[in-house]
Every structure is written in structure tokens, then in C-alpha cells.
Amino acid sequence: MSSVSDTYGPELPADEPGSGTGRxxxxxxxxxxxxxLLTVVGLGVGTLLGLVPxxxxxxxxxxxxxxxxxLVASLVFTMVGYGLVGGFxxxxxxxxxxxxPTGRDLLWVVAGLFGTLAAITALGTAALSLGLEGAPNSVxxxxxxxxxxxxxxxxxxxxxxxPAEELLFRGAIQGRLRESFGPAAAIVGASVLxxxxxxxxxxxxxxQSLVSVGLITVVSLVLGYVYExxxxxxxxxxxxxxxxxxxxxxxxxxx
Numbered sequence: 001m002s003s004v005s006d007t008y009g010p011e012l013p014a015d016e017p018g019s020g021t022g023r024x025x026x027x028x029x030x031x032x033x034x035x036x037l038l039t040v041v042g043l044g045v046g047t048l049l050g051l052v053p054x055x056x057x058x059x060x061x062x063x064x065x066x067x068x069x070x071l072v073a074s075l076v077f078t079m080v081g082y083g084l085v086g087g088f089x090x091x092x093x094x095x096x097x098x099x100x101p102t103g104r105d106l107l108w109v110v111a112g113l114f115g116t117l118a119a120i121t122a123l124g125t126a127a128l129s130l131g132l133e134g135a136p137n138s139v140x141x142x143x144x145x146x147x148x149x150x151x152x153x154x155x156x157x158x159x160x161x162x163p164a165e166e167l168l169f170r171g172a173i174q175g176r177l178r179e180s181f182g183p184a185a186a187i188v189g190a191s192v193l194x195x196x197x198x199x200x201x202x203x204x205x206x207x208q209s210l211v212s213v214g215l216i217t218v219v220s221l222v223l224g225y226v227y228e229x230x231x232x233x234x235x236x237x238x239x240x241x242x243x244x245x246x247x248x249x250x251x252x253x254x255x
Contacts, residue, residue, distance in 0.1 A: 094172065
């Protein structure tokens, strides 16, 4: 890996399959199938790896208590799973650029961070005014009991969560959809899939869960747009990580 940049996957000539020329019905159907499979496989591998610390704890103590330490370990393993799936596909089939951000990239990081925070604030306020309430996620619930857990996850969001989820959903999934549908549809498709996986991370009624997933999907649209503008997966990874870290830190301060 160069100290300046790296590219996941082969550089494809313009006339090769997967280079953006396969916008046929068959090509689009295959792209949707691949995107769905990447989502399912990523979630499955992440979930299985996330259970490793739980199994180890059961073997070691004969019981399991979901304290902050175990939840952190599970989160780390889960994100490793996401990153492995996204990285493997990107390296094998796509050309996903991973490079040190330029000055322009950093401006997009700042714009993306403020954009995501503004979007979630405006839409959250609008939802509350309509009597719609989102469901709390499992991290927030755990943070109520152990507030310092929120700060640990905030750091992990920048170092691991943002990079792993963006490599999978922006680099691999959005990248694959872009080849057959173009940027706009790819952003929407990847964002819907990204939002859908968070159904397993929220705790509430179906209506509350759908509100939360809708808000997360909108945030994902901003991340997808930032990625298309920079074509550097590090940029949405930083936006994602700092966005999560900001919300988690604010939650910690309120506690």
C-alpha cells in the first residue's frame, strides 16, 4: 500500500464488464442481486463474528452478562466482519480508491459532517412535531447504564465503525450499483440497504424503528453524495465516524 493512496480492485478498461457499460436489464438485475447479497452476507458475517466474544464469555464463565466490555468487543468483531466482506468484494471486483484526503477532500468532510448533523436535526424535529418518535439504539440503551461506554464507542466510530461500514456500503455496494444504474440511483439504493440493516440495532415498536431507519437512510444519502463527489472512501468514512462520535459525545454530556 502506498503512503499516499491505494486502490481496492483492478483498474478496468472502459469496454470491460463492470466498467459502467452494463446498463442493461440483465446487468441491472445482477447489480441489485449483488448489492442485496453483499448486505446479507455483510450482516451475517458481522453478526457471527460479533457473537465470538459472547461465546468465549459463556465458555469461560458458564454465563453471559452484556456489560460494556462485552458490547465493545462484540462491536469490534462485527465491524471487522463488515470490513472483510466489503474489502474482499472491492478488491476482487471493483476499483475503490482509498487515499490520504486532499485539502478538497477535507472540505467535503466538514461539509458532510455539518450536512448530516443538520439533516438529522431538522428531520428529527419535524418527526417530533408530527408526534413521531424514533426508537433508541442498543448503544444508547447501554450508555444509559454505563455512560463512559458512549465515549469508547465514539472513538471506535472514527477508527473502525465509519471505515468498515463505508467500505461495505459506499465502496462495494454503491460502487457496484453505480456501474449499472449511475450515481443517483446508486446513492439511493445503497442508502436504503444501509438504513435497513439498522432495524436489528434499534429497540422499540415497529413504527419507532421505521422512523429511526428513515432518519438513518437520509444521513446515508448525504454520505453517498459525499462519496460520489470525492470518489475517496476515506472521506465518507471520516464523515460517518465523526457524525456518530458527535451524537455519542452529546448524549454522554446530557447524562
